[in-house]
Amino acid sequence: MKNIVLIGFMGTGKTSTGRLLAGRLNRPFIDVDKKIEQETGLAISDIFQLYGETHFRQLERDAISRLARYTNTIIATGGGVVLKQENMIRLKNTGVIVSLTASLDTILERTSRRGVRPLLDCEDRAERVAWLFKERACLYMKADYIIDTSCMSPHQVAEKIIVFLREGGHLRGRSQC
Ligand SMILES: Nc1ncnc2c1ncn2[C@@H]1O[C@H](COP(=O)(O)OP(=O)(O)OP(=O)(O)O)[C@@H](O)[C@H]1O
Ligand SMILES: O=C(O)C1=C[C@@H](O)[C@@H](O)[C@H](O)C1
Ligand SMILES: [Mg+2]
Numbered sequence: 769m770k771n772i773v774l775i776g777f778m779g780t781g782k783t784s785t786g787r788l789l790a791g792r793l794n795r796p797f798i799d800v801d802k803k804i805e806q807e808t809g810l811a812i813s814d815i816f817q818l819y820g821e822t823h824f825r826q827l828e829r830d831a832i833s834r835l836a837r838y839t840n841t842i843i844a845t846g847g848g849v850v851l852k853q854e855n856m857i858r859l860k861n862t863g864v865i866v867s868l869t870a871s872l873d874t875i876l877e878r879t880s881r882r883g884v885r886p887l888l889d890c891e892d893r894a895e896r897v898a899w900l901f902k903e904r905a906c907l908y909m910k911a912d913y914i915i916d917t918s919c920m921s922p923h924q925v926a927e928k929i930i931v932f933l934r935e936g937g938h939l940r941g942r943s944q945c
Contacts, residue, residue: 769795769840771863772929775856776908777901778847778885779878780868781917781925786844789926799844804831812846816886829855836862848887850907864938866929867911872898874918912938 772789774782783799790797801812804827808815815824829852835843836858843863849855859865870878876897879888890896908914913932917925932938 771835771838771841771843771859772933773843773845773859773863773865774868775845775850775859775865775911776847776868777870777875777904778888778897779875780847780870781878781922782844782847782868784922785868785917785925785929786842788922789929790842792926792930793842796838796841797844798835798838798841800828800831800835800849801844801846803835804828804846807831811884813884813886813889821887825852828852832858835859838862848904850904850910856907856910864913864933865911866932867908867914868917868925869908869914870916870918872901875901 772795774786776782783801786799787797804815804824805811808827810818812824815827825848828846828849832845832849832855835841839862843859845855845859849859856865872894876894879885879897880893887900888896913929915925915928920928
């Protein structure tokens with residue numbers, strides 16, 4: 769059984785939706801950010817602060833490389849996983865890629881709730897979100913299925929993914945940028 773891999777910008781709901789989806793499908797769930805935190809014993813924000821983003825991206829790449837051996841698993845990635853093409857090739861080889869998106873306002877609201885996101889820890893969060901989102905937009909489009917989650921609950925998003933898979937949508941070709 770293929771993995772189901774959730775990609776998308778911070779706050780689009782990869783972790784929340786992934787956990788629910790795994791429960792609904794009775795399949796294992798892995799959150800890549802959580803896995804890195806467990807393996808290093810450090811919070812993501814501490815890794816950024818102590819060792820910098822480049823080091824975090826290496827840890828993320830190593831984690832993805834190990835996860836690509838998994839099957840049948842729901843994988844919620846970190847928002848920046850798309851920055852390395854090798855990550856996406858590995859993930860695509862063993863899974864269906866589902867991209868979650870949302871409006872900038874929604875992202876701003878959701879990322880202000882809880883959880884430390886070092887890349888958004890700055891004076892003008894709105895400007896940073898808009899800039900990062902624009903930079904990465906094309907990368908998030910390279911998926912088998914793209915869902916705008918702005919007006920949907922995580923339950924509804926999970927349900928939509930289940931219908932997509934049940935109807936074999938992933939077998940019909942991919943969205944491209
Ligand atoms: N569809 C949704 N509707 C309303 N709130 C949501 C939805 N999806 C997620 N949220 C809320 O938004 C916040 C961020 O969600 P979550 O952590 O799942 O995002 P993420 O994509 O995993 O972000 P990151 O890339 O930073 O890990 C949480 O408070 C979560 O409860
Ligand atoms: O979008 C990003 O670059 C990130 C998203 C988070 O999930 C974490 O992986 C980290 O904060 C970096
Ligand atoms: Mg997450």
